[in-house]
Amino acid sequence: MHLEKITSSEQAIKMEEKHGAHNYHPLPVVLKKGEGVHVWDVEGKKYYDFLSAYSAVNQGHCHPRIIGAMHDQASTLSLTSRAFYNDVLGPYEKYITEYFKFDKVLPMNTGAEAVETAIKIARKWAYERKGVKEQEAQIIVCENNFHGRTTTVISFSNDENARKNFGPYTPGFIKIPYNDPEALEEALKSNDNIAGFLVEPIQGEAGVFTPEDDFMKKAKALCEKHNALFIADEIQTGIARTGALLAVCGNCTCEGHCERQETYSRPDILILGKALSGGNYPVSAVLADDAVMNVIQPGQHGSTFGGNPVASAVGVAALEVVKDEHLAQNARKLGKLFRDELNKYIENSDLVKLVRGRGLLNAIVVNDSEESSTAWDICMALKENGLLAKPTHGNIIRFAPPLVMNEEELMDCVQIIIKTLKTFEK
Numbered sequence: 380m381h382l383e384k385i386t387s388s389e390q391a392i393k394m395e396e397k398h399g400a401h402n403y404h405p406l407p408v409v410l411k412k413g414e415g416v417h418v419w420d421v422e423g424k425k426y427y428d429f430l431s432a433y434s435a436v437n438q439g440h441c442h443p444r445i446i447g448a449m450h451d452q453a454s455t456l457s458l459t460s461r462a463f464y465n466d467v468l469g470p471y472e473k474y475i476t477e478y479f480k481f482d483k484v485l486p487m488n489t490g491a492e493a494v495e496t497a498i499k500i501a502r503k504w505a506y507e508r509k510g511v512k513e514q515e516a517q518i519i520v521c522e523n524n525f526h527g528r529t530t531t532v533i534s535f536s537n538d539e540n541a542r543k544n545f546g547p548y549t550p551g552f553i554k555i556p557y558n559d560p561e562a563l564e565e566a567l568k569s570n571d572n573i574a575g576f577l578v579e580p581i582q583g584e585a586g587v588f589t590p591e592d593d594f595m596k597k598a599k600a601l602c603e604k605h606n607a608l609f610i611a612d613e614i615q616t617g618i619a620r621t622g623a624l625l626a627v628c629g630n631c632t633c634e635g636h637c638e639r640q641e642t643y644s645r646p647d648i649l650i651l652g653k654a655l656s657g658g659n660y661p662v663s664a665v666l667a668d669d670a671v672m673n674v675i676q677p678g679q680h681g682s683t684f685g686g687n688p689v690a691s692a693v694g695v696a697a698l699e700v701v702k703d704e705h706l707a708q709n710a711r712k713l714g715k716l717f718r719d720e721l722n723k724y725i726e727n728s729d730l731v732k733l734v735r736g737r738g739l740l741n742a743i744v745v746n747d748s749e750e751s752s753t754a755w756d757i758c759m760a761l762k763e764n765g766l767l768a769k770p771t772h773g774n775i776i777r778f779a780p781p782l783v784m785n786e787e788e789l790m791d792c793v794q795i796i797i798k799t800l801k802t803f804e805k
């Protein structure tokens with residue numbers, strides 16, 4: 380393999396700058412190795428990873444069990460396409476549908492593709508089951524949503540930077556404020572053509588915006604009442620991140636997935652990605668029961684790589700790790716500790732306004748404008764102190780470490796964060 384050797388961060392950054400499209404603005408750190416909760420840069424400096432690749436690496440970097448499954452399958456059979464059957468997809472489909480308790484799964488690769496898939500299923504369901512007139516189906520979405528980067532998905536974003544000059548936009552979306560059941564009811568009532576309500580249980584990219592505890596329950600009930608599909612995008616919140624297997628499990632404390640009536644707002648369509656592979660491979664999935672999923676017939680949707688043998692093996696291993704290592708419980712326990720410790724600090728802070736989140740998906744909001752560079756400057760200082768995090772806005776920093784962290788490591792990280800924040804106090 381003729382891969383040019385990188386010997387300094389500066390060299391790697393310059394190379395990307397020259398040869399790569401400038402569609403990201405990374406923190407200036409060049410990583411070369413990851414293990415568990417840690418990553419190392421090319422100069423050999425060790426960091427705590429407090430982003431986890433936007434919650435893809437919930438199981439920790441290079442988890443040996445997931446890498447083992449990937450390696451074994453990659454050297455046996457990697458891709459057949461769906462033109463033929465393979466001997467791993469079926470067992471994966473059985474495993475994941477039993478795990479999350481849905482009749483069927485449709486396997487894709489990236490999160491945005493899975494969202495597109497859910498939109499297509501919901502529209503088709505509206506025409507063929509609900510009786511909506513052709514071309515009239517509408518999907519309700521929330522302001523400040525993030526569901527990916529495809530042309531259709533950015534059509535219903537209200538982030539100007541993500542949208543501007545990418546039109547014409549895909550029609551068929553109605554936007555309502557997040558965390559507003561009245562607005563949802565109004566939208567559902569005022570229109571007979573609603574296919575579904577697409578929502579993030581916590582808005583990650585918006586800055587870990589955490590709704591009222593009963594928002595999901597109310598949204599689910601309203602969708603049911605008005606015969607619209609309740610579609611949960613759990614690409615970032617799902618798979619133990621928020622201290623339960625799914626964020627729509629609410630505050631349920633069980634080990635796995637029990638469907639407790641009081642807490643669980645069961646989606647009609649569940650969208651997963653990111654941690655479904657533990658960050659080792661692009662694996663996404665859309666889950667639904669037969670009444671919804673059976674609207675899709677041969678030739679109507681697909682992907683060359685979706686459901687490939689490696690992805691299937693990786694998916695099973697990644698989900699096994701979540702259960703066997705009790706990651707939901709750990710995220711719940713450490714998340715509470717994290718917020719408690721930061722709240723103690725905030726009491727006497729002029730800089731940090733609040734910490735919010737659930738499980739190990741948290742963010743702090745600092746006393747400055749959304750356009751300021753304060754959050755970026757703090758992240759640069761955190762990097763110097765051995766911890767990597769990224770702003771979601773000029774004044775918001777998300778904190779989302781791998782869920783395999785232990786209490787001692789978390790307390791070490793809390794010390795780094797507080798020590799760093801103190802240098803920014805006026």
Ligand SMILES: *Cc1c(COP(=O)(O)O)cnc(C)c1O
Pocket residue numbers: 433489490491492494525526527528579583584612613614615616652653
């Ligand atoms: C990351 C993310 C997506 C998009 O996933 P990609 O794999 O980047 O396409 C969609 N929805 C949510 C909530 C996400 O966090």
